[in-house]
Amino acid sequence: MNKALITCLALFISLCQLTAQSYQSTYGSAYAGSTGIRNNPAASINSAYKWDLTIFTAQARVSTNSLFMRNDSAFLNGGSRSRFLHNNVDSSLLNFSYKPNNRHAFAFNLRARSYNHARTAPIFASDSIYSIHDFMVQNRTTAFLEGFVTHSGWLQGDFNYSRVLSENHNSKLTGGITLQVMKNISAAYGRISKMSYLESKTSTDTVYTFVTGGGAFGYSSNYDETSSGASSTAKDFLKNTVTNFGLSLGIEYLLYGESTNTYQQNNALNYQWKIGVSLMDLGANRYKSSEFSSQFRNVDPGITDISMDQKFMNIQSGRDLRDSLATVFINADSVSKKFKIGSPTRLVINVDRSFGNNLYINADLNINLHGTSGYKKLLTREINLLTITPRWETINWGFYLPIQYNSQGQFHIGAALKAGPLVLGIHNLQWAKQIKNLSGGGYLMLSIHPFNKKKVISKLDCPE
Numbered sequence: 001m002n003k004a005l006i007t008c009l010a011l012f013i014s015l016c017q018l019t020a021q022s023y024q025s026t027y028g029s030a031y032a033g034s035t036g037i038r039n040n041p042a043a044s045i046n047s048a049y050k051w052d053l054t055i056f057t058a059q060a061r062v063s064t065n066s067l068f069m070r071n072d073s074a075f076l077n078g079g080s081r082s083r084f085l086h087n088n089v090d091s092s093l094l095n096f097s098y099k100p101n102n103r104h105a106f107a108f109n110l111r112a113r114s115y116n117h118a119r120t121a122p123i124f125a126s127d128s129i130y131s132i133h134d135f136m137v138q139n140r141t142t143a144f145l146e147g148f149v150t151h152s153g154w155l156q157g158d159f160n161y162s163r164v165l166s167e168n169h170n171s172k173l174t175g176g177i178t179l180q181v182m183k184n185i186s187a188a189y190g191r192i193s194k195m196s197y198l199e200s201k202t203s204t205d206t207v208y209t210f211v212t213g214g215g216a217f218g219y220s221s222n223y224d225e226t227s228s229g230a231s232s233t234a235k236d237f238l239k240n241t242v243t244n245f246g247l248s249l250g251i252e253y254l255l256y257g258e259s260t261n262t263y264q265q266n267n268a269l270n271y272q273w274k275i276g277v278s279l280m281d282l283g284a285n286r287y288k289s290s291e292f293s294s295q296f297r298n299v300d301p302g303i304t305d306i307s308m309d310q311k312f313m314n315i316q317s318g319r320d321l322r323d324s325l326a327t328v329f330i331n332a333d334s335v336s337k338k339f340k341i342g343s344p345t346r347l348v349i350n351v352d353r354s355f356g357n358n359l360y361i362n363a364d365l366n367i368n369l370h371g372t373s374g375y376k377k378l379l380t381r382e383i384n385l386l387t388i389t390p391r392w393e394t395i396n397w398g399f400y401l402p403i404q405y406n407s408q409g410q411f412h413i414g415a416a417l418k419a420g421p422l423v424l425g426i427h428n429l430q431w432a433k434q435i436k437n438l439s440g441g442g443y444l445m446l447s448i449h450p451f452n453k454k455k456v457i458s459k460l461d462c463p464e
Contacts, residue, residue, distance in 0.1 A: 025400035025416035028352030034097035040250035041176030045162040052449035054095040061441030109158035115380035120147035153186035180246035188219040218293030250278030292318035296329035
């Protein structure tokens, strides 16, 4: 198993310190092309292009209340608080969309996605903690220790179809569906449940003895199957992974103004209002569990902070971690051969208003249908909550100013620029000046599509 992953899990379970899908500027835009289906599967039929090829996209974002930057180094925020870190990363290659006519559209995305979540009950933490004993000294008044960490990563192929459902002279209703084929390649989790302890003082030291609590950890078995010492390849890593399916559904309603030009056709660009509702990422990712994945309960009497430090000093593998934890708890049980981590299922409501002269404003409400803090269920979710994005946009140029209030109660102002085939964006403008808090991120997209607006409009206006 990857040593870095084991180290992270060991640090979490032994109670040491805790050390992206959001291309927001393009939400609701007819120029989003094949990437529009990531926010609403109906977006492909309402694309401004007959075809487009998005060669590459990448985005990453993080939300945390515990890390900040100073002089190019990361530091922990001190004090007692419930700490969290949520991160997602999304990248893709060769996304394609095609409209054979103005009533049907097809799109395909090939993506790599990763979601990472960590949260604790209120604890003290600082950069002066170097051992479990240091941690316990700072948390002598903390009632108990509890928290979780979840990681899920997979490859995904999106097969999308959308069409016009109904249309009249001033409105159009469209619908879309995306079948998601997921190759689940990487997962890990750790849980701590109400670990409590007693403080006792001697003439020379202070000792902390653990008395109650439990925990669990697990990871996908492909880490074991590539850690035997022989050189491993991507083929080896993917060989024993699980494939499963997900689904996304959406509709978009376009409202057009009354036109004095009887020859003007309603199209993807000349709407006044566009209202979208979508249900995204229905399903879960399933993984084969490592043989060393285990759950633990009932602390062995006599386990202290000093002995805990010794037990976790030289963790090199999943077996080492399991064996060390088995000496901390009386009961240690293997978990099932497979486990699942819920996809970031959410309801998305998007309203886009066109004011003419290439000016728009977009409102995007993201409602997660489950959280990530449950002890028993393994789940992922999005960080987005509400985003308001004013934009000025043409087929070749664009400027965007997304204003975000995320699910962790954090407020950010971002910005993005489109120049021909390239879109560059940042989630938090503070990053451009000084990173006081690590919450934020960025994204880029590189697309090829028709760049002549007259030709695009003539194709859109061509009656079927």
